[in-house]
Amino acid sequence: MLANPEAEQAWNEFVRLYHDIIFRVAQARGLQAADAEDVTQEVFVIVSRKVGGFDCAQPGSFRGWLHKLARDTAIDRLRQPAHHLGAGGSQMLRALKQHFVTEDTATLWDVEVKREQLLRACDHIRDQFSETVWQSFWLTAIERLSIPAAAAQLEKSPGSIRVARCRVMARLKKEVESDDRKFPL
Incomplete structure (x- = not known):
């Protein structure tokens, strides 16, 4: 669905489902809100370019692919010189970079996905x-x-x-x- 450029409804649903997840994961990586929003938008741009090449028959899920894109995009943003956090010399900077590169965000991603599912489900059943x-x-x-x-x-x-x-x-x-x-x- 997303591979079709005319699938506006599918894109709107995709953005609604994943925006907050990607944003919170980017913030958890150490980005400020504006940078986390930039990362979120950048991930959507990358998905729009690459979703046609995503092979559903390959091992791994779409969610896993999206998680890797979000994580890698946030890490790339953190590596940019204008976004280094705090001061502490080059040794501190290397330690921070290593932390952000090796820290596993899979658990955070899963928690955020489950949170979105719960909130969406609550919205759907509330009036029942x-x-x-x-x-x-x-x-x-x-x-x-x-x-x-x-x-x-x-x-x-x-x-x-x-x-x-x-x-x-x-x-x-x-x-x-x-x-x-x-x-x-």
């Missing part, structure tokens, strides 16, 4: 539940409030909080699985 059921889930699963504390805050029994949270979590799981099949991150 009453406010109390949604708050039971949100307070306990997302904000990590204890079940007794959430029950007290919502003036419900701990059992009803557990049931509500389980209902939302089950629906959320189905939504994420469905989303993975439609447009895998």
Whole structure:
């Protein structure tokens, strides 16, 4: 889909899905917001040029390919003289460069992908539940409030909080699985 230059809707969806992930990974590499945004845009330009040559039959996923592009682009940005961080002499600069080159961002990438999936799925299912059921889930699963504390805050029994949270979590799981099949991150 992305290889087709006329696939504006696919590109818009792709940018919506990956913009924040790429941006946060670039910032985690040590870039300031403006530089992280530049890296994000540069990654999109590279994808637009190279996506036609991406072979889905080859080992590795599109997400893995995109992660490598984002990581390498952020590292390249960090290597540019105008973007060196702080002062500390050439020894410190070499240590920083080595840190940014060898630090594995795969875990960070996976966390950001999962975060985007969760937020997108929450947006899609939010209106399927009453406010109390949604708050039971949100307070306990997302904000990590204890079940007794959430029950007290919502003036419900701990059992009803557990049931509500389980209902939302089950629906959320189905939504994420469905989303993975439609447009895998």
